[in-house]
Amino acid sequence: MFPKEYDVIVVGAGHAGSEAAAAAANLGSKTLLVTMNLQTIAQMSCNPAMGGIAKGQIVREIDAIGGYSGIVSDKTAIQFKMLNKSKGPAMWSPRVQSDRMRFAETWRLKLEQTPNLDFYQEMISGIIVENGRIIGVRTSLGLEIKGKSVVLTNGTFLNGLIHIGDKQFGGGRAGEKASTGITKDLIDLGFEAGRMKTGTPPRVDGRSLDFSKMVEQPGDEIPEKFSYSDETKPLKQQRSCHMSYTSLEVHDILREGFDRSPMFNGSIKSIGPRYCPSIEDKINRFADKDRHQLFVEPEGWDTVEYYINGFSTSLPEDIQFKALRQVAGFENVKFFRPGYAIEYDYFPPTQLRHTLETKLVSGLYFAGQINGTTGYEEAASQGLMAGINAHLKVHEKESFILQRNEAYIGVLIDDLITKGTEEPYRMFTSRAEYRTLLRQDNADFRLTPKSHAIGLAGDVRMRKMELKRNKSEAFVTFFKETSAAPEEINPIFSARESALVEQSDKMFKFFSRPEVTMEDMKNISSVKNYIEVNNLDTEMIEQAEIQVKYSGYIEKEKNNADKLDRLEGLKIPASFDYSKLKSLSYEAREKLTKIKPATISQASRISGVSPNDVSVLLVYMGR
C-alpha cells in the first residue's frame, strides 16, 4: 500500500513535522508525512502567534532557508509588531498574530502543493530498526512503512497526560488522543527518556469581555512581514490585542486552589518552561509583585474566541474562573475552555548529532518538542534542519550544519546537543554570543546562499537577496565616498541638537552620529537623489542604515566569531579516546566521552569542561 521505500518518513505534522516534510520533499526526497489527524496539521496548540524576541529571528531564518513558517504566518496574520524597535537592530524582533484556523488550513494547502510529498493519517506506534539503522515505522493498525530515514516530531503527544486541578486524563492536546508505543521502542533501543510539562491558559468568549476597561495594543503603524519572498504582502488591516492586569485579589483567589494544584501537590513532577511560567508559578515565585500583565489576543479575524496570554494555569477550573472574573474587563467572562497542563515524554537531546540524527540509530532524527524544547519556532527550525539533513544523508551528501555565529538555529541546536536541557528550552537573544551578527534583517544574507547551494532556496529567492545585498552595499559605499557640506548637514545637526561642523566631510562620518537617522539624511538632496535613481526599496535603505550605524559593533563581533570559527575548524574524530588524556579533569573526561563533541569549539561549550581542559585537548591535537 506504500511505495517500496520512502527516502524520508516524517512522524507528526506539528510545526516541526510540517517543516521537515516540506524541506525533504522540496529537496527531492520521496517523503511521507504520517500524522494522527490530517485535520490538525500545524495546529497552534497554545497561543496564536509566531515570532517575538529571538523567536522572530528564527522565523526569519527559517524563511531565508526556504521553510514555510514565515510565509504561512504572513498569509494568515491579523497583526504585525516589530518588538524592541527602540533598541539596536540586534534586538528587533518581528511578531505576528495569526488566525488560528487559517494558519492550519494554509499550512495544509502549502504541503499539499509540495511535490514528492505523500500523506497518511494514522498513529505510528513503533519504529523498525535493523543493525543500528532505521528501516521504517509501524502504524497502530500494524502496517509497516519502509523508509531510509525517519524524523520523529511527536510534540507533546508521547504518553501525554493532561492535568486540570486534581483531575488527569490521557491526551496529546485538549480533545486529542495521546500517542503510545514509540517511547517504549526507543527505551528498548537504549535511549534515555525524560518527562516535561507545559501549560496553556483558558480560552474565553470575546463577547463577554469589556475591552473599554483594558489598554488597546494595536499593531505597528507600518506593518512589515516575516518572509523575504514576494509570496506575501504586509497587512493592510489589523486586529488589536488588549492588555489588562491581575491584582492582589486575583492572586488571593488563585492561592485558594494551590492545594488542588497538580504543580504544588506533587502530581506533576516534571519541569515546565521557566520563561512561560503558569500564573500560579508567577505569584508563587514573585510573591512581592502585586500584579502581572495579561494580553488578550483574538484567535482570528472573525471568531469571538480569545487567548489570555499570561494566564497559563492548571489550577481547578472553578478557581481559574473565579480569579479571572476579578480582572478588569473580565467581570462577566465566559470560558470556552479552561487552561490545563500537559506532561509528555522527551528525549534528552545530548543523544543527538548536530544534524539532529540520533547517535544510537543511524537515519533516525528527532525534532521539536520531543527534544525538550518549547515553542513553535524552536520546533519548526529543528524540523527544517532534520528534514534537510535526512534528505542529504539518504542521498549521501554532506550534512547541513549552522554554526553559532551563523544563525540562532545554530545556537539552538548546538545548545541542545551539547548542554542538553533540564527544563523546556526556549530561545533568548542572550543565548547567542554573536547576536549583533544574527539579526532579523540579515537572515537572508546569512542563510539563503547556504540553502541555495544545497538546492532548497530557489533562484528567485537567491537573486532577490543578492539585489538587496548589492544595492545596500553600494549605498553604504556612496555614504563613504560622498561628502556633505556644512550647509547641508548643519540643519540636520541643529534639529537633532548635535554639534555643528565647519568643514565638509564624508557623509558616512556624519551619519554615524547616534542621533542622526536615515530619515534625516534623506533631507540631503544627493541622498534623496541616489535613492530615486537607484530605485532602493525600504529593506535596502534600512539595511544600509544598519550597516553604517552599527558597523563598529558588527566588525568587532565578526572578529570574535572568526576566532570561534578557527576552533570550530578543529575537528575531533568520533572515535577519540578521552580516557587516554590523564590531564583532563574527571568530570571533563566523563562528559566528553558521553557527548562526543565534533569540534574543539563544541567541547569548550560543554558545562564541566574548563578552559584548562580545552588547552589539554589543543596540546594533544598538536596546536
Next chain:
Amino acid sequence: MFPKEYDVIVVGAGHAGSEAAAAAANLGSKTLLVTMNLQTIAQMSCNPAMGGIAKGQIVREIDAIGGYSGIVSDKTAIQFKMLNKSKGPAMWSPRVQSDRMRFAETWRLKLEQTPNLDFYQEMISGIIVENGRIIGVRTSLGLEIKGKSVVLTNGTFLNGLIHIGDKQFGGGRAGEKASTGITKDLIDLGFEAGRMKTGTPPRVDGRSLDFSKMVEQPGDEIPEKFSYSDETKPLKQQRSCHMSYTSLEVHDILREGFDRSPMFNGSIKSIGPRYCPSIEDKINRFADKDRHQLFVEPEGWDTVEYYINGFSTSLPEDIQFKALRQVAGFENVKFFRPGYAIEYDYFPPTQLRHTLETKLVSGLYFAGQINGTTGYEEAASQGLMAGINAHLKVHEKESFILQRNEAYIGVLIDDLITKGTEEPYRMFTSRAEYRTLLRQDNADFRLTPKSHAIGLAGDVRMRKMELKRNKSEAFVTFFKETSAAPEEINPIFSARESALVEQSDKMFKFFSRPEVTMEDMKNISSVKNYIEVNNLDTEMIEQAEIQVKYSGYIEKEKNNADKLDRLEGLKIPASFDYSKLKSLSYEAREKLTKIKPATISQASRISGVSPNDVSVLLVYMGR
C-alpha cells in the same frame, strides 16, 4: 463558572447539535453548546455533501424554518446539482458538494454570531435527573452544569468502536476519542439502548489519480442553492466530480479480505445502513452485478484530498488498497487514510415523543444519530426540532410538531417514534405519503409561516415568502384568466408536435399540456409582458409553472391529506388504558400501550395495528 441555570444545554456540536443550539438561542433561550472539541464543530464525518434525493428537500425545509444547514452549505458549496430534474417536481432534489474545512469553519462562525449562545469544550460524561426531570449535565472533569432542558446529540461517539479489518480501537470518528458515561446513566434510568454501525470510504490523494480515465460529472449549468434567503448567492464557478467503476477483478480482490472483514467474521454484530452499504456488502448482496459506480468527489476548492463515494469499507487496508488500484484512473492511487466502520450506541426512538423529548425524563431530548438515523440532513433536522421544542417547553409554550403531510421532517420524526428502526434510518421520497405536496420548491410556503409564528423565521424571510406566493399565484390566475389566440399558441404546439387548435382558449388549458413548458409560453407576448411588468424572478416563474402543470396531482393529494388531518385531529389522552379494549388484537394492545400514540392517525401507522384495530379505537372514541 456557569450561569445558575441554562434554559437549554446541547451536548455535541455535530449537525444535530449545531442546529439545536442555533434554534434554541435564536428563539431567546439561554443556551450552552458543550462539545468535545470546539475545532470540530459541524465536521462532516463522511462525505462532503449535503442534500440529494429526499435529503435535499429536508435541507430546504430546515432553511424555511430558519436553521443554518442550507446557508452554510451554500456559502461553502463547490458544486450544485438539482437531481431528478427530468422527473416531476416532487422528485427534484437539490444537492451541494461543500468544501469540508470551510463548512466547519462557517458553521462555527455562524454559531459564534448567535446571541444567547455560550460554548464550552469538554466531554459530558453524565446527565443529572431529579424526580424524572432533567436538571443538568456532568462533565468528565466533574463539573456540574445546570439546565432546564438538555438535548443529547452524541452522534457516533457513544462508546464508539472503530473497525478496520480485524483491528479495533475506541474512537468517535477517525482520530477522535469516543464518549463514555452517558449510555450507562441512561440505561440506569431505564432506557433501552442498542448498537448500530456505519462506515466510510478511503480518502485519497487527487494528485495520484488519472481523471482522463473517468467520466466528468460537472455541476448544473445554471446552479441554484438551498437557502430561500438572500444571505447566499448561487455559485459562479464550480468544481467537477468524476465517475469510475469497480470490476469483477476488483470484486475478486475484495473477496480475498472477507475472512478478515469485521462485517463477515462476526466481530461487528450491529446493523449498518442498508442504503449506504459498504462495497463488500454490495458485492455480497448483488453477486450478479459485475460493476458498481464510484463517485470521486473533491473535498474542497484547493485541497488535493478526494472522497471515494461508493467505496465505503471496513476491509483490511491492504485489501482496500489493492482493490482500488484496479479501478480505472486509480492505477497509482495513494491513500490519505483507509476506510473504516464504526459501531456506536443508539437509543430506539420509540422512547421519544413527537417533540423528540424522551418519555422517561422530562426536559431531556435526543436528536440525530443517537436516535438510530444516518445522514447529516436527518440529524440536522432533528436537532432543529429538538432545539425548538426544548425552548418552547422551557418557556411553557405549545410544542412545535410537523405533520406527515407538512414536511419530510414530520415524516422522519413520526416514522422514528412510531415505528422505531432496526437499522440506520435514512429518508427516502417513498417514505412520504404526500410527496407531491412536500416539494423542495415550496418548503417556504409550507413551513416559514409556522416558524414565523413561533418567532424563529424572521420578518424578512416571511415577507420574501409572501411575495413569492402572491406573485406566483397571481401569475397562475393570469394564465387562468387570459386567453391566447390560435396564431399565438399554434407555433408553439407545432414546434412541440402537439395538436393545433382552431379557437382561442384560456392559456391555463394550453399550458397544461405536458409537452409545453414555461419557456414556450414566454414566446407569447402577453406572457413575456406580464413577467416584465410584474418583475417576476425565476423562483416565482418556476412556482407558477409547477402550479399550472401539476395542479391535478397536487389537488388530489391535498384531499387525501385533509382526510389524514381529520384523523390527526383525534387526540388520544396520554393516560388512555388500552387493556380495557378487549376487541383490540393482542399485538395492537401491546404496541399501543408501549408507544402511547398521540393521535388516532399515529396509532394507525404503528406496525401491528390493523385497520380493524383503528376502527375499534374510533368506535370507542365515539366516531
